[in-house]
Amino acid sequence: MLEVLHSLLFSTLDAAPALVFAALGAVLSERAGVVDVGVEGMMRAGAFCAAVAALAMPTPLAVVVGMGAGAGMAAIHGWLCIRWRSDQVVSGMALNLVALAGGTFLLESLFGPNGTPPITQLSRWDIPGLASVPVLGALSGHAAPTYLALLVPFVFQGLLTRTPLGLRLRAVGDKPHAVATLGLSVPALRWGAVVGGGLLAGLGGAVLSTAVLDRFEQHTPAGLGFMALAAMVFGRWTPVGAFLAALFFAFGNALRIGLASSAPHLMDLVPQGVLLALPYLMTLVLLGLQGQRSSAPAALGVPFEQESR
Amino acid sequence: MGERARQALPSVLSVLLALVLCWIAIAMTRDVDTATRAYLQMFWGGVGNWPAFLDGGPVSALTRPLGEAAMKAALLTLTGLSVAVAFKVGLFNIGAQGQMILGALAAAVVGAQLNVPAVLHIPAALAAAALAGGTWSGIAAALRIRRGVHEVISTIMLNWVAVSLVDNWLVIGPLKAVAQGQQSSITGTAEILSSAQLPRLLGDLSRLNLGFPLALAAAVGVDLWLKRLRVGFETRAVGLGPEAARTAGVPVAWRTGQAMVLAGAMAGLAGAVLVLGTEGRYPGTLGAPYGFDGIAIALIGNNNPLGLTVAALVFGVLRAGGTRMQLLGVHKSFPELIQGLALLFVAGRLIWLAVLRRRTRPSVAPAAPVVEVPRA
Numbered sequence: 001m002l003e004v005l006h007s008l009l010f011s012t013l014d015a016a017p018a019l020v021f022a023a024l025g026a027v028l029s030e031r032a033g034v035v036d037v038g039v040e041g042m043m044r045a046g047a048f049c050a051a052v053a054a055l056a057m058p059t060p061l062a063v064v065v066g067m068g069a070g071a072g073m074a075a076i077h078g079w080l081c082i083r084w085r086s087d088q089v090v091s092g093m094a095l096n097l098v099a100l101a102g103g104t105f106l107l108e109s110l111f112g113p114n115g116t117p118p119i120t121q122l123s124r125w126d127i128p129g130l131a132s133v134p135v136l137g138a139l140s141g142h143a144a145p146t147y148l149a150l151l152v153p154f155v156f157q158g159l160l161t162r163t164p165l166g167l168r169l170r171a172v173g174d175k176p177h178a179v180a181t182l183g184l185s186v187p188a189l190r191w192g193a194v195v196g197g198g199l200l201a202g203l204g205g206a207v208l209s210t211a212v213l214d215r216f217e218q219h220t221p222a223g224l225g226f227m228a229l230a231a232m233v234f235g236r237w238t239p240v241g242a243f244l245a246a247l248f249f250a251f252g253n254a255l256r257i258g259l260a261s262s263a264p265h266l267m268d269l270v271p272q273g274v275l276l277a278l279p280y281l282m283t284l285v286l287l288g289l290q291g292q293r294s295s296a297p298a299a300l301g302v303p304f305e306q307e308s309r
Numbered sequence: 310m311g312e313r314a315r316q317a318l319p320s321v322l323s324v325l326l327a328l329v330l331c332w333i334a335i336a337m338t339r340d341v342d343t344a345t346r347a348y349l350q351m352f353w354g355g356v357g358n359w360p361a362f363l364d365g366g367p368v369s370a371l372t373r374p375l376g377e378a379a380m381k382a383a384l385l386t387l388t389g390l391s392v393a394v395a396f397k398v399g400l401f402n403i404g405a406q407g408q409m410i411l412g413a414l415a416a417a418v419v420g421a422q423l424n425v426p427a428v429l430h431i432p433a434a435l436a437a438a439a440l441a442g443g444t445w446s447g448i449a450a451a452l453r454i455r456r457g458v459h460e461v462i463s464t465i466m467l468n469w470v471a472v473s474l475v476d477n478w479l480v481i482g483p484l485k486a487v488a489q490g491q492q493s494s495i496t497g498t499a500e501i502l503s504s505a506q507l508p509r510l511l512g513d514l515s516r517l518n519l520g521f522p523l524a525l526a527a528a529v530g531v532d533l534w535l536k537r538l539r540v541g542f543e544t545r546a547v548g549l550g551p552e553a554a555r556t557a558g559v560p561v562a563w564r565t566g567q568a569m570v571l572a573g574a575m576a577g578l579a580g581a582v583l584v585l586g587t588e589g590r591y592p593g594t595l596g597a598p599y600g601f602d603g604i605a606i607a608l609i610g611n612n613n614p615l616g617l618t619v620a621a622l623v624f625g626v627l628r629a630g631g632t633r634m635q636l637l638g639v640h641k642s643f644p645e646l647i648q649g650l651a652l653l654f655v656a657g658r659l660i661w662l663a664v665l666r667r668r669t670r671p672s673v674a675p676a677a678p679v680v681e682v683p684r685a
Contacts, residue, residue, distance in 0.1 A: 037403070037461065076653070084659045089401050089461055091656045093604050097649030100598075101642050108640040109338040223472075226465050233462055273478025280466040280473070284452070287463065291456040 025200030032193030038092030040225025046205030070202015354630030376515025382625025388603025404464025406600025412577025420501030442577020
């Protein structure tokens, strides 16, 4: 029993970081009032660029390149939405479509039908002494992003709730005109949040192709970006909430995969598809029960115009 | 320049810019010659191989590609209409994909199980698909009206619920086709009966079927509904300003729900056209994200039913021709890249307007209308 729990926890912690970082990126962007449905595309760009960069440089550096790619996509989003007040959902969906088709195109034309060659994965860290402890030992033996993913949400939460910068970020998503009245730049704050969100989403994508897999897989991230949005909503737009929701979804996923391989007859009772649908169904039910207005940033999706009221 | 032309100009320029950039993309990753030949393949693959025909080739050299283009255009028109109808009432329907999946499944089930003459069978399958799609979008509408849940989030969630439940459960489980004889490895649901197949309009010359005129009729119908009927006018009023509409006595919640269900029905019909027209069954997966394409088509077409039909025809041609590009080692999803980039450029509509205004300053009226997009 303990061993089962151990392996479940281990695979959860292995798979969760991508989801956690993407969800945090979405939280950052949306708390500043910019809708982030393009997170899937940013992840894909990050995953692709990290996998390609890792062919030429050490993998940790490649992860940074992946983050940069995510930030680049986010910068397009920011330029359209902040500078030109475009519709944020349209711009985000456009990024998704471009990343989806563009990734496939580049993969095929640069590497042929076989995809990118395998790369060196991020090295895994063994925590001395911990590996032999039952259950808790699952914490040992992961790549660096896992430990980062356990730390960043709390730092982010502290930043958001306890610092002047955090207050400004929240204010710019709730009442941008109040921020402008204080003489602060709404566009600058939103730019920071959008690009920061892109960095996090790119990191999430890069983790997929450098730690979870060892290549860019053609369908990466296969809807993980949208699941990150679900985690964000489920976590009520707070970093720690989104983190816990992402962990929960990742755990559910690990449980599903574990059950499918170890107890196939159970799968006849509860089909895979139903389990796959659960995170989204739960998000829908939660939204239906509590309504959305209570937790979403007030000015979410509204382009800022100085002259409007 | 007429008002209508000025409205369409940003879209036209966006598509052209996307075409040019994508040509450069092939030219840079491969070479100029390949890029040009790939584009020619795409073009002839969509509008018919005229050189071959004029050299004495068979008529099917023209009709086959044109038929493929028309069928792609029919799907794009219907999903585009789905997105556009929701836009008109002020909602952003990201969920056309999920609604289309449900519609396709309903059409496949009714098409395979019901045993009635074609005169009844086809309408029944189409109605079932529209109903299924409308129900799926109705969930998002109800959440929006009753609980204030933003439709962007709820339709994204509903998409994934649909994919999970249909593709990963029903189609591989309870509804999986029973293998008969030698066909042991078929994927998807049972094949529809011949009475449910949409009749082909040109016989063996192409796969063009009733789905294409159906999509065109739907576009005209939605256009008339929006422009000529009181309900349509009220729907647009809600989209432009719900408070003003409420004050004027428009039942805002009712119109919102109606429009969203109609949007789902359109996407459901797209699923039916795919299943009853070309696939013959619900395949393992829908194959392409037609529902997301609908967003691009609707916005490139300026959310106008007729404008988006033109956009769907253009991209239908490109998409049909895209499969031919594979001969030159360019992935068949390449036209989707063109489409995505075009959407990105259309999203920057204000940039186009600013650029165009600078050029034609004296003649442009102040404050060109911005594309009607609900602010999320």
